[in-house]
Every structure is written in C-alpha cells, then in structure tokens.
Amino acid sequence: MAKRVVIDPVTRIEGHLRIEVVPENGYVKNAYSSAQMWRGLEVILQGRNPDDAWMFVQRICGVCTTVHALASVRSVENALQLEIPYNAQMIRNIIIAAHALHDHIVHFYHLSALDWVDIVSALKADPQKAAKIAESYQDWKLNGASVFKAVQDKLRKFVESGQLGPFANGYWGHPAMKLSPEVNLIAVTHYLQALDYQRKATQAVAILGGKFPHIQNLAVGGVSTAINLDNEATLNMERLYYIKQLLEEVREFVHNCYLPDVIAISAFYKEWLNYGRGVDNYLAVPDLPQDTKGEVFDLPGGTIIGGNLSTVKPIKSFNDPYFINNVAENITHSWYKGDWTRHPWEEDTIPEYTGMPGGYVDGNEKYSWSKAPRFRHNGNYIPMQVGPLAQVLVGYAQGHKLTKKYVDQALSMLSSLAGTKADINALQSTPGRHIARAIRAQMLSDLALKQWEQLVDNVGRGDYEIFNPPSYPAGEIKGCGFHEAPRGTLSHWCVIENGKLKNYQAVVPSTWNASPRDGKGQMGPYEASLIGNPIAEPEKPLEVLRTVHSFDPCIACAVHMVDTEGEEIVKVKAL
Structure with missing residues (x-):
C-alpha cells in the first residue's frame, strides 16, 4: 500500500473529520474523506409533531443553529x-444574514487564516512598515502603527510565556508559509479585531x-417575535435601531477589512489559484425571499x-421541481445498512458501523x-460542490447585479495585487472559495440593511402580522425546505402522516x-479538490x-455520534 498521510481529527472545524491522502512526488495522488460521527436526529423525530421539529434539529450543531431551524x-x-x-x-431574513456574517468572519480569521499566516513571524515585523502595507490595499479605521505595535507586544508576551493559547500547535515556519512578517502582523491584528465584529452580528441575531x-x-407559519412599537417588551423602534447600528458596524468591517484581507492574502499566494478546484458541478438555492410565497428572492439559486x-x-421557488x-x-x-441511491423522502437511516479493518x-x-x-x-447522479463559491458563480452566471458588481470589483483588486489577470475561473480554487465567501458577506451586509428597511417600512404602514397558524390534514403530505446556509445548500425533507412525522431527512452542505x-x-468535493494539491512535508x-x-467543514451537521456497542453514553434529566 502506498504511504498514507492521515489527519485525524482535522481541527479548526466543527465536528470530527478524518482526511487520508496518498502523496506522490510532492503532490496528492489520492484522497479519502471520512466523517467520524453519526447523526441520529432523523430517527429521534419520527412520530413527533412537525411543529416541534425545528427545535430539535437546530441542536444538530452548536454553530449552524438558525439554519437548521429555518430549513x-x-x-x-x-x-x-x-x-x-x-x-x-x-x-427571518435579517437573522439569516446576520448569522451568516458572523459565520463567514469567524471562518476566515479564526478557523482558516492560520493556514496562511505565520503567527510567530509577526514578532519580527516593523509596525510602521505594516501600517503602510495595510493602507496600500484597505481603508480600515482600526489600522495604524500604534495598533500593530500593541498587538505585537501582546503576542510577544504569549510567546515568551511559552503558552501560545489559540496559536499553539501551528505549523509556524513551514516552507509553504510565505507572507512577510508585516503582513502576518496585519493578519494577527485583524484576527483579534474580528472577534468583536462577529460578536456584533450575533447580538443582532x-x-x-x-x-x-x-x-x-x-x-411553523412565521415567527413569535411580537411587534409593538409602544411596548418595551416587544420588538420596538429602539431595538430595531440598535439592530441597524450593529449591522452597519459589521458591514463596515466586511467591506473595509475582511474582503481586502482575503484578496490580499490570495494575491500573495497567487500560485494557489491553480489548486483545489475539484468537483466543478455547483449547486445553490435561492434565499432571502421577498414575498410570502417564496417565489421572489434577493439571492439567486441554480x-x-x-x-x-x-x-x-x-x-426559482420553494416549489421548484428541478431541485x-x-x-x-x-x-x-x-x-x-444497505447499498442504495434514494430520494430523501424514500430514505431510511439505519446505522451499520463496520470500521476500517486495515486501518x-x-x-x-x-x-x-x-x-x-x-x-x-x-x-445520472453526479456530485455537486455547494457553498459560497457555488452561490457566487450561479449569481454571476445569471447576471445578478449585486453579485456581478462585487465579483468584478474583487477580481479587479486581485489582478492588481497579484500582478496578473484574474478572471471568474480563478475563483474555482482553494483561495477562490475564501474570496467567494467574502463577496457573499459583502452582499449579505448590504442586503441585511435592505431587509431591515423593508421591515420598518411595512410596520410603519400598520402591519404587525407575524404568524399564520398551520393546520394538518389527514393522510400523507411531503415537504422540502431549503436554505442557502453559510456552508451552502441545506435542505430538510419531511413526510407527515395524520399530523405526525413519518420520515425526516436533512441533506446538509457538509454532507x-x-x-x-x-x-x-x-x-x-473534499476528496476531488485534494487531488494534485502540493504537499511539501x-x-x-x-x-x-x-x-x-x-x-468550512461542519461535520456535526453531516453526522452525529453513536456508541458502536449500543451502550448508553449519558443520561440527561430535564428539570
């Protein structure tokens, strides 16, 4: 057997993921993606009330919470x-946008930037030089030599103490790291600032x-967020304007710091625009519905x-048979158990763990x-890549104005910083997925404020309605609910019989x-994207x-845990 490289578990993600690759002559020849958890929510929901399912399924994950509830x-x-x-x-749309903004900011700065940024190298940086570099590609109010010097001093205390905290166990000094000490210092500074701005987004949620x-x-049928402009205990103008303030602050960070940082790092690693394409079939669903039926959307799918x-x-719609x-x-x-290909409404979920006998x-x-x-x-049934890249490409291909505006701006900036022409195909790459996610954050930061304005305008006209009560018929009905979550296309599938859930399946982005x-x-997509990747050490x-x-893997969404011996792991008493 060819020599294997196994990363188990992959860290800086949600959940337990095992990646196994076969290197040859400095590149990846073969790859396997193995999710190491089992999801049992489908089984738990059988026989329950459909009205209650959303409360259960958002416990699939501690990160992707609102998305499962909504789907x-x-x-x-x-x-x-x-x-x-x-x-x-x-x-719902404001919640969708704010949650995604939190998620995208956290993903770049706190989960993946450390693959490109050499933290310890920042100690060698000249803060004055770092300030000039930052000013050359972004207009961010919290840059400056004094800011960078303060962060450098804080980082030096971490290093000298021998406890790097969240920066421990990184591949510092790796030959694939190529940013200058000054750019590394800029990135570390924005890593810390991003902690505050992702928090502002969650406050709005x-x-x-x-x-x-x-x-x-x-x-089911709406929301329970009571609206009464004259009541301090409900959604009133004071709370609405505080939400707007939070969204405006997050928008400023996304436009002036996050997106420029992503493009700058991608430009410094421009050779990586040739790696990581993998599965190039793309799937995205429309979202941010603008009507009550789910037929008009602010973000396109396809x-x-x-x-x-x-x-x-x-x-085109929540009822589109094409999806x-x-x-x-x-x-x-x-x-x-079994070997089949089935539509979600026809699936079962019967675990049968056989392990990997050969290791x-x-x-x-x-x-x-x-x-x-x-x-x-x-x-034919074909694999599809989902995520912000899929949504950006689908929107660009359909001529969606906001997508086209921000993609063209991003590619122009990338071309300028990289010193080479970058077209839309450059996004079909490892750094391209990061750029697409930042572009999506730009769009969502704009559209969140648009949804806010539309809500305030509608309430101002005297409409306080928030809920349309459901009524369940006798017999069997089937439903599909989809949402373009931060990690891509999410869909929940239910079969309801006489008002109870007969079957339930969640087909999630990381699946x-x-x-x-x-x-x-x-x-x-994980497996295919690794083929041909360089691997220096x-x-x-x-x-x-x-x-x-x-x-941005989220294996907790794709699967959940099971004791292979069938033993009870923990008992929780509800008080």
Missing part, C-alpha cells in the same frame, strides 16, 4: 403550502431570536455543470458516516462536500488543511 419550518410549510406573513419573512445560539422565535457558467439553470425531484443520497461507502481506506469498503448526496443530471465516493466511484500536511478548510 425545518420551511419544510413543514412547504408540505402544507403555507404562506407566512411579510414581517416574518423579513425578520439574539435580539430578534431571543438567544444565540439556538434561537427561540421561529414557528446549478452549473462542469465549471461552465453557460450551463447555468436557475432554481425537489433531483436530489438523492447514496450509501455505498457510508456506514448505513486505512482501500476504496472498496464503507468508510464514512457521511452519506453521499448526488444531483440527477441527464439521467454534499464531505461525502465519500458513491456507487460509481465518483469522489465528493507529509509530516506537516499544511497544504491539505488549506484546501479542506476552504470549504
């Missing part, structure tokens, strides 16, 4: 063909949602096949708790991207982490 209520509303009031749509994480204000933008096909009829999951290489993946056995979602195209091979041997596989982290 769940949309799934049940879709089954009932239930419209929700305009105010409820706008409140908490005001509307009641708490964060795990919001409390959703309901598919692109083979990386060719001319193949774009839109997904609903063509999603399936395969379990040939997943630790579930490594041989390509023939089951090797992951993640299923393998696939999309039917011309009669699409982290999927193992399917029955035809087709790789999932197999004992320190930094480059592998760069590409995996660019997807």
